[in-house]
Amino acid sequence: MLSHRRRAATVGSLIAGALAAGLIAPAQSASAADAGVRVHDIQGTTRISPFAGKQVTDMPGVVTAVKNFGSARGFWVQDPNPDRDEATSEAIFVFTGATAPAVAVGDSVLVSGTVTEYYPGGEAAGGQSVTQLTKPTVTVKSSGNALPAAVRLNAAAIPARYAPDAHGGSIESLPLKPRRYALDRLESLEGMRVEVVDAPVVGATSEYKDLWVTAAPRHDRTARGGTLYGSYGDPNAGRVKIASLLPYAQHPFPVANVGDELSGTTAGPLDYDNHGGYTIQATELGALADHKLQRETTRKQRNDELAVATYNVENLSPKTPQAKFDRLAGALVTNLASPDIVALEEVQDNDGTTNGGVVDATQTLTKLTDAIAAAGGPKYLWRQIDPVDGKDGGQPGGNIRTAFLFNPARVSFKDVPGGDSTTAVKVVREGGKAGLSASPGRVAPDDAAWTNSRKPLAGQFSFRGKDVFVVANHFNSKGGDQGLDSRFQPPARSSEVQRLQQAKLVNGFVKQLLAADRNANVIVAGDLNDYQFSPALKALTAGGALTDQVTRLPAKERYGYVFQGNSQVLDHILTSRHVSRVDYDIVHINAEFADQASDHDPQVLRWKP
Incomplete structure (x- = not known):
């Protein structure tokens, strides 16, 4: 110096x-x-x-x-x-x-x-x-001058209304109204010393050494200490990101989970970045109060109950470290109690992100099912359809797709040849009941709604003599949407257009099954990349074809993903009207934790036909 x-x-x-x-x-x-x-x-x-x-x-x-x-x-x-x-x-x-x-x-x-x-x-x-x-x-x-006092961020200091409404236009030229809007209040403090005191952690520490706290701890709390994102109209104004300017060797960044607390004072200049917006660049970090958040374990299905789960395994390939395979397997066996059917998302091909024209995922699925067996679970079989190379989005070269795992000791899969990457599965009527022209088969894979996105995978299962149709989904991502903190308010959700089209197609496919048999047992599961209150979910449930089981949970439990301090819903299990009196559980093992096997929490539905 x-x-x-x-x-x-x-x-x-x-x-x-x-x-x-x-x-x-x-x-x-x-x-x-x-x-x-x-x-x-x-x-x-x-x-x-x-x-x-x-x-x-x-x-x-x-x-x-x-x-x-x-x-x-x-x-x-x-x-x-x-x-x-x-x-x-x-x-x-x-x-x-x-x-x-x-x-x-x-x-x-x-x-x-x-x-x-x-x-x-x-x-x-x-x-x-x-x-x-x-x-x-x-x-x-x-030199050595006293610093200006930090402005304390708390519920009284930050308005509950998030941003002025510019009808999608820019708010840059609007006069700041810091007593009316949260974004205006934070902008009026840009660069200034601010502080939070005894701040609850609502977004776990990331690989980039940051975390999220809330300055409004009583607002929209989840059952486990997070902040619930329950509508477009309330993005939870008290959220703020914490990063650090302190030397890491002397001041390691705290490894915190949702529900923990930064006790004492966390203070520093209020910065802004493109990964969440307003950020306290801490020159003083509160001490981590570990509140010992536990990973959940769901109950095992009874003999006469069918258990169907969905799990986004986040870019899984043979190149993924064995430790992740083991953690995923352990979660499926222990935390999810070995479901009978699992809809998987983000299963990559055999060479992962190497863009070598490989689309087969046999090695990926073999490695996962072997790990499950080694963890004491069943010897799952699988069904899936390889995508056309480079046509389903995700990491370049990875060729992610949905896939089914199923326990042959509990359920059987009706294999009907003819399903491939480009042929649309059709609903057929057999002996007065609904059936599939191909099982597994892909729903409308040639429709423009699935451009650069995963195509739904439909399969016909049998449990205790009852046919069950399961559709595994992974709708297009939110990439390209403007952030909640955007200068355009309300922010544009451009990706929503494609998901709305996708939802209409799946809704139409379910209605075809119900037209062939009004009592058909249909379960739609997967990472839909959208909220329970979104236009896509309204289109998917339109006409009473499906019920989104998320909406039947207590409000404080409606989340399975945490993004920028908001606990929210992206994954869903939906059921046709004949699949009633179900037991549904989002099993919180990942999203709230700094140490994750995936960024999504799995879900499981148990149902007695």
């Missing part, structure tokens, strides 16, 4: 060079500088600085935090003498690029530079911008 004197000399030489080149105005006296442009002037009362693209000179402030790693280095400066306008932030990030900042926390500085609006992830991604100073020159006036 440079001494104060050497840093001042170094920065002074830079300023002298800039003066000689005519890039900045001559240095002012302290009183003149104090009377000049200040941080709140630069930040302004909207999301875009009134000084954007302009040079400012000798902006005063105190360094509150330094980011001295990565390619986007810099420091935060906050004015200790704020104005009286609550809409204007009193802090700003000074971007130094790959150059280590030559300042220290507590330095009183004068900063000159160009005001820019930086869009993390690119402007086209739809996120908000960060107002910052670039190409800075800095004069250190003094």
